[in-house]
Amino acid sequence: MKLKAMLLAASSVFALALNAQAETITVATVNNGDMIRMQGLMDDFKAKHPDIDVEWVTLEENELRQRVTTDIATKGGQFDVLTIGTYEVPIWGSKGWLVSLNDLPAEYDADDLLPAIREGLTVDGNLYASPFYGESSMIMYRTDLMEKAGLTMPDAPDWSFIKEAAAKMTDKDNEVYGICLRGKAGWGENAAFLTAMSNSFGARWFDMDWRPQFDQQPWKDTLNYYLDLMNNYGPPGASNNGFNENLALFQQGKCGMWIDATVAASFVTNPKDSKVADKVGFALAPNREGIEKRANWLWAWSLAIPAGTKKADAAKTFIDWATNKDYLALVASKEGWANVPPGTRKSLYANPEYAKVPFAKMTLESMNLADPKHPTVDPVPYVGVQFVAIPEFQGIATAIGQQFSAALAGSTSADDALAAAQQIATREMKRAGYGK
């Protein structure tokens, strides 16, 4: 008895001595607003965990992704916490590159995570990343222009309604374009949008034998519909418009409708930056008549720990702090509920305070509709709604995105773009050794 007490005392002294020396962890993150806000709240973390210092590496999304990929694949060991998306987690998790987060403290309450998000970040029963904020996509539209056009947006419109509304809202003389969609090439830009859109036309990237499907009718329908919409009712220069360019257009009142990430809702309804803040409505992303899947995607920026870090415990402490319920409450108390990182927890959407946020309901519904493990009408061998969670996807989708962008710019036809897409995907998949 005495011995045990002595041992306990000794070990606690030892623990204290260890704690006295602060451990520094390096966190790599994206320069989006929610992450910047987190960096501003570090006083709270420091107060709760004085033994852990945090150093930030904040970079633009693509730069960060490439930086972090090089490091984890070569075991460079520069980072203790990584900000990665739902694309990387299944790939890296299955390679054993990430530390399992199943043993986070009970207060973390993994059961509270939104099921679709949790599923997307889990491989073989291991949660490999903790979602920081999640998003789907939905329609944002101008209520005043819709009214002027004599139409009412249903909660769940189909593509033909979108086309009709776009035609009626377009007023090019006054620089109002019926619809703004992503056209800028990139796997996270137009390829993401068109992949999600193709799901709603019954298309898929690969069949069960990993054969590319760009030569099939559903993809032709998707691309032709997209080009028709954008050429007639879209803004000029659309082949270079990504999320940010469209956001700027919408905020200046130049878009009638915009189908994009749900996080955009907090920007377009913010009166400080948006001229149309009080005239925005929301609806589910469209589908084609008779097809159950909608054109909404699913993404979550998540925090993960690279295998091989010597500071896994401190890293886990940090991830728990940054993604648990207390953090949401902390942000709400300092910045208001509209600025809480959205799309990760059921409890947030059950909160009556948060329900007052105008886009909360539609965000949740959109996220619940997305199913990363069964994204398409026909069965597929891959995970991911607006992406295919295989290492080759980045390269293929970047090249294919260029073809779609060229079709939008008018320098190639839809048929040629799809033929090129089929060829690009076939070639790359063959080199990677699929379907052998």
Next chain:
Amino acid sequence: MARSISTSRATVTGVVAWTVGFLVFFPILWIVILSFKAEGDAIGTPWHILTSPWITEAYVTVQERSDYFKHFMNSVVISVGSTLLGLLIAIPAAWAMAFAPGKRTKDVLMWMLSTKMMPAAGVLVPIYLIFRDFGLLDTRTGLVAVIMLVNLPIIVWMLYTYFREIPGEILEAARMDGASLREEIVYILTPMAIPGIASTLLLNIILAWNEAFWTLRLTAAKAAPLTAFIASYSSPEGLFYAKLSAASTMAIAPILVMGWFSQKQLVRGLTFGAVK
């Protein structure tokens, strides 16, 4: 009469030159203007941008968010360090090549220059592996070495062309007078070579300051210079022109001011032997 013609001609020249100068400079001016705007105003029409309120909010935000001074110091150490190291290696070699050229000297030089055209992306992983094994990732030392390598061909070439301008007869004459090699270098070569070395130094500091591939990909939190500082403001979700402009202004200003103050020295040796 003749005088008034030349005055009016000077006026016309002046007007044209000022217009051209203004147009060339305009994009930079525009960055500075945008840095004093609110994000919502910065995406407006030019007229709106010029008439909306002038504020310093973007600078305040950038200042709160990033440790500018740390990035600035890293930039200084990396650009100056890599240039000095490069000069240390290049001066003897260029001197030798200029004063005792072999048959192949020209070819060697040309080949060196052509290695400069190797796309950095093709060597990233090999370099990254070496850096990992030597513990050089995210260190200024490592970056100094890499940036030096990147600019070495230019440094050698500039020095070589400049040294070649120094007439060999002067050396012969000095030697006739019994000057030792040390005296030769200290009293004759060095004074004549200094303008060339100075302008090589300046040009390479500029090039190293603006290097944005290696400086981003081999650093993390500690050694990241101003290029990484900029990369944390470019293209987030949401509006960013004002903040990016403020960050850009802060990153460009030091090198611009240095360049302006030293432009005489810079230009003097920047001729690569082009002016006789």
Next chain:
Amino acid sequence: MATLHTRSMARLMISPAVLSLLVWMIIPLAMTLWFSFQQYNLLYPERTGFAGWDNFNYFVTDFRFWPAIANTLILVLGVLAITTIGGILLALLLDQPFFGQGVVRLLVLAPFFVMPTVSALVWKNMFMNPVNGLFGHIAKAFGFQGYDFLGQAPLFSIIIMVAWQWLPFATLILLTALQSLDSEQIEAAEMDGASAFERFRYIVLPHLTRALTVVVLIQTIFLLSVYAEILVTTNGGPGTASLNLPFLVYLNSIIDNDVGVGAAGGVIAIILANIVAIFLMRAIGKNLDA
């Protein structure tokens, strides 16, 4: 005797200096060569081994390969054309006496100090965007639609951006050369009744040959490896319209994570650079010896 002395001294200095220089330059090159024959994808660390010519074959059979080569050359030639012609004109202008000469020179010099990524972001968003860019607003003020620079003329737009950054360099060198021109020669020609154009064609231009050679040579080195401007603006598109060789290497080694193919592309880029260099030396190299 003196020559012998110099020679042997030079040998002494040359051995460590030039050798260390060569070592520094050969390390990255040797590594690139090694990896270009290896099977190595970052995301498949378990698949390794000798790849033979596979990587090279994969790189050159890419349908983007030939467009990339063509665009690389067009980009270099386009920027060279703008900067040399613009540089000569600007140098002639700045060589004249006028009020505030020094200040104007500083203004013209400034773009050279701007980081390529910043310059590309500014041009893309604040100037060339057809709706929100300055050019778009000017066009609209005259009743036209804004021109979609990056969608309709992507390579040309990138040429403009890069030329803006290199114009100061060309101007400065040419201006320095111009200032060393003997003014008596010009005056004599003027007395003989030579027109302004003739004076330029037969006196000024020959005098500038050497400077022009240097401008072409140095810029070519940098222009063959342009990459940041493309990354920030068009990512090589639409399609392959603005894709150059360094960017294709980037796509393979960083977006595809295929280190082997990326290295093979790097080797091909160096070979191309050497071909250009040999060609350049043949064509204009003699100007340097004068």
